[in-house]
Each structure stands twice: as C-alpha cells, then as structure tokens.
Amino acid sequence: TKQFVKGQSQSLRNELSNLDRKHVLHPSTNPKNQVDHGPKIIFTGGDGIYLNDIDGNTYIDGVSMLWNVNLGHGNKELAEASYKQMVEAAYTTTFYGYVNEATVRLAEKITSLTPGDLNTVFFTSGGSESNDTAFKLSRFYWQLRGYKEKKKIISLRRGYHGVTVAAQRATGIDAYRNFSGSTDPDIVNAKPHLTECELGDKNHPEYEGCIRDIIEKEGADKIAAVIVEPIQGAGGVHVPPEEYLQAVRKLCDENNIHLIADEVICGFGRTGKMFGVDHWEIVPDFMSVAKGITSGYAQLGGVVMTEKIRDEFAQYDAMLAHGFTYSGHPTACAVGLKNIEIIERDGLVERANTMGRELDKGLKYLEDKYTFFTNRRSRGLLAGFDLMKDPEANIPFDHSARAAGNLVDECYNRKLLIRPFDFEPGMNIVAIAPPLTISKNEVEKIIHIVDDSLTAFSKKI
Numbered sequence: 532t533k534q535f536v537k538g539q540s541q542s543l544r545n546e547l548s549n550l551d552r553k554h555v556l557h558p559s560t561n562p563k564n565q566v567d568h569g570p571k572i573i574f575t576g577g578d579g580i581y582l583n584d585i586d587g588n589t590y591i592d593g594v595s596m597l598w599n600v601n602l603g604h605g606n607k608e609l610a611e612a613s614y615k616q617m618v619e620a621a622y623t624t625t626f627y628g629y630v631n632e633a634t635v636r637l638a639e640k641i642t643s644l645t646p647g648d649l650n651t652v653f654f655t656s657g658g659s660e661s662n663d664t665a666f667k668l669s670r671f672y673w674q675l676r677g678y679k680e681k682k683k684i685i686s687l688r689r690g691y692h693g694v695t696v697a698a699q700r701a702t703g704i705d706a707y708r709n710f711s712g713s714t715d716p717d718i719v720n721a722k723p724h725l726t727e728c729e730l731g732d733k734n735h736p737e738y739e740g741c742i743r744d745i746i747e748k749e750g751a752d753k754i755a756a757v758i759v760e761p762i763q764g765a766g767g768v769h770v771p772p773e774e775y776l777q778a779v780r781k782l783c784d785e786n787n788i789h790l791i792a793d794e795v796i797c798g799f800g801r802t803g804k805m806f807g808v809d810h811w812e813i814v815p816d817f818m819s820v821a822k823g824i825t826s827g828y829a830q831l832g833g834v835v836m837t838e839k840i841r842d843e844f845a846q847y848d849a850m851l852a853h854g855f856t857y858s859g860h861p862t863a864c865a866v867g868l869k870n871i872e873i874i875e876r877d878g879l880v881e882r883a884n885t886m887g888r889e890l891d892k893g894l895k896y897l898e899d900k901y902t903f904f905t906n907r908r909s910r911g912l913l914a915g916f917d918l919m920k921d922p923e924a925n926i927p928f929d930h931s932a933r934a935a936g937n938l939v940d941e942c943y944n945r946k947l948l949i950r951p952f953d954f955e956p957g958m959n960i961v962a963i964a965p966p967l968t969i970s971k972n973e974v975e976k977i978i979h980i981v982d983d984s985l986t987a988f989s990k991k992i
C-alpha cells in the first residue's frame with residue numbers, strides 16, 4: 532500500500548483537508564468540528580488489522596472500521612474477484628427478471644448457511660435498505676394474506692437499524708431516531724432494551740413497555756413484525772439474556788407476528804457463529820444482512836426470507852414494486868462470494884472464537900486491574916465494556932467528563948482505533964471488534980494499548 536513518510540505529504544494533506552472541509556458533509560460527524568479543523572485522519576491504505584494515513588502513521592483498526600472489514604484491509608483475493616467480474620460484466624440489473632451468475636450463486640451460498648428454511652434472498656446495497664425492505668416485505672405478506680391492518684413494527688431501545696426513514700425510526704437511539712424530526716406512527720420503539728421482561732417477569736421494573744406489553748397494548752392484529760439484533764452493536768454491544776431470543780420467537784409465533792433478525796453486524800462469523808441467531812438456535816422469518824457479507828469491499832446487503840413467505844409472494848401475479856438499482860449488483864455479489872469462500876476456507880468463524888477468547892482473557896485482566904472497568908462482555912470478536920465511577924455502588928461517571936470518549940482518545944493517541952458509546956446520560960461503553968483475521972500477538976497488542984490508555988485515563992479522572 533501507499534506509504535507516506537511524516538512531513539513528506541504536508542501539501543497534499545493541506546489540499547485534501549481544505550477540499551474536504553468545503554465539499555464533503557460527513558456522516559455521524561460533528562460538522563462544525565470538521566469545517567473548523569478538517570478531517571481527523573486521511574487514510575491511504577492498509578494491511579490486515581493495520582491502516583496507514585497520509586501523515587505517515589500506522590493505526591490498528593480495533594473495530595474493523597464500522598464492524599464490517601472482517602477479512603482485514605488490503606485483501607488481494609477480494610480485489611481480484613472484483614476486477615474479474617468488472618471486466619466480464621460489471622453491472623447488469625436484476626429488475627424485469629434479468630439476472631447474472633454471481634447473484635444467483637451468492638444467493639444459493641448465503642441460503643446454504645442461514646438456518647432453517649431461510650432460502651430466498653432479496654438483495655440491497657446495505658443494512659438500512661435491508662431493514663426497510665424487511666419491513667415492507669413483512670407488511671406486503673400480511674396484505675396478501677388479507678391482514679390489511681398488520682403494519683406496525685416493534686423495535687428495541689438501543690437497537691440500531693440504520694438511517695433511512697423507516698430504519699431510523701426503528702433505531703432506539705434518540706439522536707438518530709429523532710434526527711430532522713422524522714416520524715412514522717407505524718414504528719413503535721419498546722422502552723427497555725434487552726431485559727428479562729420478555730421472559731415473562733411481570734415484576735421486572737421495565738415490564739411496562741417491553742415487547743410483550745406493546746403487543747397487548749397495540750393489538751397483535753396491528754403488528755407486522757418485531758425487529759431485533761441478536762447482539763446489539765451500535766447501542767453499546769449488548770448480549771441478550773439466555774433464552775431471550777427463544778422467548779421473543781415464541782411471543783411472535785403465538786401472536787402471528789414476524790420476527791426480523793438484524794444480522795448486519797453479527798452475520799458472517801463476527802460473533803463466532805456464522806449468524807448471531809445461531810447462538811440461540813432460532814429461525815427468524817426475515818434476516819437482514821450487509822457489512823460482513825463483503826467485508827466492506829463492496830456495498831451489498833440483503834434480506835433472507837423463509838420458504839413460507841417466499842411461497843406467498845410466488846403466487847402474486849403482478850409486479851413486485853420494490854427494488855434498488857444495485858439490488859444483486861454483480862460485482863458486489865462476486866466479492867461476496869469470494870469473501871464467504873475465504874471465511875470458510877480459512878476457518879474464520881472458528882478463528883473469531885479462538886481469538887475472541889484471547890481478547891476476553893485480556894479484557895478480564897483489565898477488569899481485574901482497574902476498578903472503574905466493568906461489565907465486560909463478548910461473543911467471538913464482538914466485545915464491549917463499561918467505564919463506571921463506582922461499579923459496585925452503580926455510580927456512573929459524570930456525563931460531562933466524557934469518560935468513554937476520553938479513553939478512546941488515549942487509545943487514538945497510541946494509534947489504536949476503537950469506539951465510544953455515550954449517547955445516554957451515565958452511559959460509557961467502549962467497543963472492540965477487530966478483523967477476524969487477527970493473530971494472538973495482535974490481540975495482545977490491542978490489550979497492551981488499552982492497558983496503557985486506561986492507566987493514563989486513571990491519572991486524569
């Protein structure tokens with residue numbers, strides 16, 4: 532990859548920085564900060580867990596960018612698969628019944644891995660589009676079956692499902708959910724995030740407003756689907772209680788409601804199983820996938836649906852009026868196929884487990900060492916922990932102290948990129964999710980940097 536030496540590229544940096552400040556509006560970024568100070572990092576290349584920037588720095592990518600670069604950076608096989616497809620047939624549409632080999636082969640491959648009878652894929656370009664599509668297909672199914680009123684979607688607090696209007700309203704993080712004042716009365720956000728209440732504990736303090744309660748209040752005849760991430764990601768890495776997803780599955784079955792599993796982060800090995808739901812051994816009605824499907828090397832997503840749902844659609848004798856220009860994009864699908872081939876060939880799902888255990892061992896060491904480090908949790912290479920002023924007394928850090936942000940800044944100064952989550956008062960969560968190709972030695976490097984950063988952080992607070 533292109534390697535820059537410190538100082539050498541000062542003029543290029545200044546040029547790109549000025550152009551960026553003027554011409555690019557960044558997602559999930561403070562615009563004033565960007566316009567005042569320019570971009571934080573200008574990446575130039577990468578290799579495995581490492582990323583290089585224009586100033587000659589090398590960073591460890593501790594969250595696989597947006598939990599998606601599961602094969603790591605600079606993978607030539609994926610680049611070659613993309614090139615090969617591009618020179619053959621870079622793009623053809625899947626509208627009007629047209630198709631190409633890569634799309635068909637990838638659909639077959641994905642459905643050979645998904646549990647139960649999740650056997651048909653509707654392709655999209657990413658996670659938000661997948662969730663919007665799942666909502667629409669669920670509602671469409673109920674319409675075809677004569678349930679005209681079944682339209683509502685129930686989602687969870689701290690769930691993240693994307694930023695298109697429907698996905699945004701299903702997202703249970705206020706900043707995203709309320710951005711630009713969007714509304715959608717058909718999407719109901721449950722009050723608690725993953726708690727015991729779905730297991731039937733009426734004495735649970737948050738029982739009012741849990742999925743069970745909402746179904747009773749809104750009426751099952753008005754509800755199309757419940758959407759959950761098997762493990763919540765952007766809400767702060769929350770692993771649901773044992774039996775939780777089975778209980779939600781049962782609740783949906785009893786009330787004739789679809790269950791949508793948002794596997795956008797969990798899918799394709801991240802959690803040490805091929806899919807997140809595999810930990811709970813349940814089969815959802817729809818499964819949304821994206822990110823890890825191509826390890827971020829091409830923009831691709833999809834909604835996988837059961838045979839029962841597909842069979843209903845198969846009787847519809849008119850145009851299915853939904854689809855994206857890039858649904859089933861041949862180049863993206865060719866990259867996806869190669870990506871899955873490598874995951875299987877190199878045993879990366881198992882590797883997520885073994886390296887996940889190493890990461891957890893390191894995090895346990897840190898938990899034992901620092902009193903304010905608490906509640907570590909992980910599945911495979913999806914890990915998180917909390918920072919609290921006094922975990923035993925359940926006292927959080929003052930929100931204005933930006934505890935999680937502070938620690939992440941310390942890591943950044945030591946060239947490790949990880950992510951803070953502090954969008955609710957009292958919340959100071961840090962996530963770590965490196966590429967599945969990571970080595971034991973590299974896991975140790977990450978722990979070492981977090982350790983040094985925690986020491987620096989402890990001196991500041």
Ligand code: PMP
Pocket residue numbers: 597656657658659660662691692693694760764765793794795796821822
């Ligand atoms: N669902 C989940 C669980 C996600 O983590 C994300 C992205 N972080 C999305 C949906 C949205 O995906 P995209 O950004 O590709 O639209």
